Amino acid sequence: MTDRANLLDMGFEPARVEWALKATNNRGLQPALDHLEENAENPVPDLSSVSSTTSSAPPPYGGGDPMDEDEDLEALKAVYGDGGGGSNLGQAEAEAKSIRCSQCGKVFKNTALANYHAEKSGHDQFEESTEEIKPLTEEEKKEKLAELKTRMAEKRAKKATEEAKEAQANEQIRRRSAKDIGKLRDELKAKESLKEMERKKQEKLDEAKARARVKAQIEADRKERADKAAREKALREGVALPQEPAATPSAVAPPKPTVAGKDFPETRLQIRMANGGQPYVTTLSSDATLREVAEYLAGQTLSVDVETVDFAMHFPRKQFARSDFSKTLRELGLTPSAVLIAS
Structure with a gap:
């Protein structure tokens, strides 16, 4: 396996690998590693302007002795293996492929799912796990999809039932309010009718009293005219009128x-x-x-x-x-x- 492939298997970015190899003039794996370590915080420049003379990598270990360089290369190959450095490194250091809940034993693919489980269950003890969650088969995907559709349908039905109950309760409240308003309106109408009846009754009484007063006045005027005519007649004829009784x-x-x-x-x-x-x-x-x-x-x-x-x-x-x-x-x-x- 080439130095480039080994560096890529180690997890370095392709652009940085190209920069390191070009800067070290492809002098081997160790110079490229040194360059990557020294320039880890520096941005990747334009590779067209990079040459072996601008490389900041130090000279080969051992003062440039080819024997020392070969020994270092052999040591790296012993660690990473010849032709499989990236995969052997992954085997040397166990990678966490999932997150396990220590309280219930459930395994989650990523941190987001683990956080969701913690919020729902209240569990707060998690650990990294090397257990790899296998991808679902087509049959399992169909089953999961059907299960999801069923849960969504049940949720929609439950929501529709709750909305129907709420609408029914609101309708009952509205009808009760309308009934109360109608009752108040009827009571007010009855009171207004009673007041109107009393007013008309009082008007009739007032009219009757007024008619009685007018009638009494007419009678008094008629009597006065009759008395006056009688007095005038008596005066003309010289006849004495009988003495009238006291008015009161x-x-x-x-x-x-x-x-x-x-x-x-x-x-x-x-x-x-x-x-x-x-x-x-x-x-x-x-x-x-x-x-x-x-x-x-x-x-x-x-x-x-x-x-x-x-x-x-x-x-x-x-x-x-x-x-x-x-x-x-x-x-x-x-x-x-x-x-x-x-x-």
Whole structure:
């Protein structure tokens, strides 16, 4: 075997082998080895510029004695063998061809597989092994491929089942949420309907009250017009009108049975205007004068003047003179109540 083949079998790069042989001018195996050792850290130059004169290799061992060089070559051949140096070196030093797990005994082809096994199993004790993992046969490859496909199919089926369960759970959550929202919507709608019913009921009550007020006002206006027409007719015909009862009997002080009519302390008066309108009702002291009645009436309406107003009674028919304005209600016989016509 040539020196080049021996160096390649030793594991040196082809470019470095070519550089070493050319730099040493092919003077033998030992000079090439020395060159490779000395220039292990140096980059490989362009071989066209390399010559034997630029070689950094030292001269042959023993001062260049051919006998010493032959002895060295024979020693190397004894170690590496003649024609099989690379393979004998591999036999001299056992090479690690696999990695074995000391805890379970499994053998792995490379470090990556061993690390994967360590992550999955938690094992942390490994050692190098000279056991060589044989390559799979075609039949074994087919079996492995079929097994891999089966595991992948099972994994896909399991994943599909989990996704289906998750989708079903999500659908149940969605339906439950929709049901709750629908229930809340129905409750809100029922409350709104109840409020609307109450509002309409209140509107009907308000309308009924308003109609009652309008009706009462119409009746009051009709009665007032009828009373006014009756008064005007009585005035035209000179007929005395019957005395009307008090508007609010509860407001009239009930007479005391033991007190005579002329001894009532208060007198209730209903004063009607000759030209119509709402009557004025008041309660004065029985000792109040008729002028005080005129002053009261003037304070209620601007159409009355104390100095010009006249008072009369229809029942019994009586016309009060100006001289009567200084007399008390008791003296005029107006107690305990009376109806006066002011003009």
